[in-house]
Amino acid sequence: MANSVPLHLTSRAPEAPETPYKQYVYAYPHQKSYRLLTDGPLLSELWSRERLDALSLYVHIPFCEMRCGFCNLFTRTGAPEEVTGAFLGTLQRQARVTREALEAKGEEIRFTLAAFGGGTPTYLTAAELTRLCDICETEMGVDLDAVPWSVETSPATATADRLAVLAERGATRLSIGVQSFIDAEARAAVRPQKRSEVDAALERLKAAAFPVLNIDLIYGIDGQTEESFQVSLDAAVGWEPEEIYLYPLYVRPLTGLMARHDKSGELWDQQRLRLYRYGRDHLLASGYEQTSMRVFRRLGSAAAESAEDTSISEYNQQAGMVGLGVGARSFTTDLHYTTDYAVAVPEVRRIIDDYIATPDETFRRAQWAFRMDDNERRRMFVLQQLLESVGMRGDAYRERFGTRFEDDFPAEFAKLSAEDWVRVEPGGLLRLTPEGMARADAIGPMFFSSRVNEAMASYQDR
Template sequence: MTAHRLSELLQLEPYQAYSYSYPHKSAYRPITQPPPLADAWASEPRDALFLYLHVPFCSYRCGFCNLFAMARPAPAQVEAYLAQMEKQLRVTADALGEHRFVRFALGGGTPTYLDAPQLQRLFDFVQRHANIDLHSIPAGIEVSPETVDAAKMKICRDAGIDRVSMGIQSFSDAEVRSLVRPQQRAVVEEAITQIRAAGIPTLNLDLIYGIAGQTVASFLSSIDSALAFQPEELYLYPLYVRPHTGLDRIGAKEGGKRSFVIHPESVDNRLALYEAGRERLLAAGYVQVSMRMFRAANAPDSGGPAYCCQSDGMVGIGCGARSYTSGLHYSSEYGVSRRSVADILAHYLERDEASFASIDYGVRLDEDERRRRFVIQSLLAQPGLDLAQYRERFGTECFDDLPQLDQLFEQGLATREDALVALNDTGLARADTIGPWLISAGVAERMRDYQLD
């Protein structure tokens, strides 16, 4: 995308790609000489790490989902997966040596697809093998409404979970059906009741805009329904239809497009929906953190030891989980279709301890890619890109390294106050254009060449 001027890209459909990580996993490849895990982390700071566990199982596969997930696995497969996660965590903790985790997240998939004893088992082996105290750090879990019950929420709270994120997507039954998601409003309301009853301090609800048949009025109705529960956080996600998802297969059967295609003009109402939703949340007292994230004014401070995603490492455990050192990002393979997910999962379940002790799939980041990652992750969220922090970390001037950033000011998308560059309201609305625009030519080529299955 970097070959294009920003002014050209702004003429296109505003929703190009979600830059939630950089480089994207489609830029990962097999590593020909796999380094030992201990060597990869030896020179890295390990006193402020993020521990992420990935449970890829779900009750059903939503039509829009392009995550590494599998619906309705065999019970024996779930048991084998938990045993393998514990093995991987034990090997990883040994390779890290002296370390400390200061952030924790349990995602998926749907971690609460696990039954209560399995969920307890997971928390037990985390405490057994990792240097972590979930009661003194921010610790979150993702859930879906039909998997929430009082017993599971008590286990989560007793373990130290202080944030639950639940995908609602819409409070309209018709819109939920359009997403190929068998969900009923009554189930959602009961799930929220159970989360609140467990005393978990932070509730996040996810909503989607751009659903077939959705209007500004219906979207605002879903937002108002969510606000009635006074969630501490709300995420508004634009709908993307990606290859090999359920909505993509439905579109193909109906003669539609096989994937999201760049259009020269706006062809849907997502921007109007976003603007209306943003206005409603700001009026309700929420603060916008990024294009997608809104936080209530009374939301509790996350607290805990300091962690910076731009400089501190992430350790991912489980099939599909990413790990980040400063110069190497790694994971298992990436797939979306049920067949590819099943194949990757089968390979994960066959791995022995020796294989977990080395890194065989990922992407190395040279100095230019590290700079781009810092800029993308800082710029797309508030308070913005701190030029002094950039200089301190890299020893160079940000605008000398990435002169294309001047185009943000030319297009009226950002402001600069002292050393802080921040996207304005118009810039935040175009975050899914700005993110892809900042991708390097090399990473863009790797992503284009990736054969997704």
């Protein structure tokens, strides 16, 4: 994949970000840049060019008991059992077709990671969760007892019977979206929950003794202060979770949370930056280490140990993601593909209904997709490495692509250096400074290609 000819990937210096909170970069490119293919390639052809010994499985469960005011995920609320049951039936069909495509190469298939996301996977009943695990093991061949796998949950759905299924099947990480331990703040984020319900759910999670417990908190809620944020921070730390995620609040189109902040957003940005720094410093002083803008891991915990596990292949970070379920993405070296995607409630329901009715033959081909090239792979590598606290090794970039990061991204590198958002450490390691890490949601989009930006701009929110 190396290319000895330097690429001119940018033509002008990037403008200074208007806000530190431009976009959360959890995957590149964003799903809004995918487009429907006509006669897309067969999955068997796509996966025949990939390694199959370091795959990861992601299953998207697009159901929740409620929709939070800030949510722009692909999910629907209040799905009856006939819908969830039909969804699992289709998921099983998709899994069989996908496994056949992987097996067409004739090589050993091995999964090293798995995750159930959404939505809220624990919206499914205990019996449905059992069926979901069976599909992953029987149809996809994932040994859930032998690989790390994560499940997202909520206070209302972290019931004892559901958690018992997940514990028995070997789940290693449960992540619960608390957002705030203060009832008034939860209401302000349009998340109707009680502190008593949150504490009861956390008691059940602790009793289930999953190796890693993660608690999600949000900062930037209307009226939130350092003092009120500390209440949630202290409450979270008190449960001794292996991980705590701190998320800045975003207000996006087609979500239930209307902007209640100053029109320019400047005061809100200042509030979020203050709360971020306060939360960061508080967790660092409480025995946690920061691994990215959002992620804090308790020192000496199972989460910190798993983060140091080098057995998980670097390939797994660049390709090798197999997605199941409506809204799930799959990553191969040359193509990222998924299903249709929307945010607006009527469109989400339509897409789920269409997914349930999808024939097997359609599952054999990539549908909505984004074609990767060497330029985009460079950008994906930078975003995956630079936004993490371990930083990006210049020699690793050069070894992979045959060029220097500074030559491929001169304007971005100059901007980051001028703002003191990045430093070059001995050995050529590029690492974000503390202030750079605070602005990761603005730094990430600086590396989006014009092709991705144009595709996202032309995407019609539905």
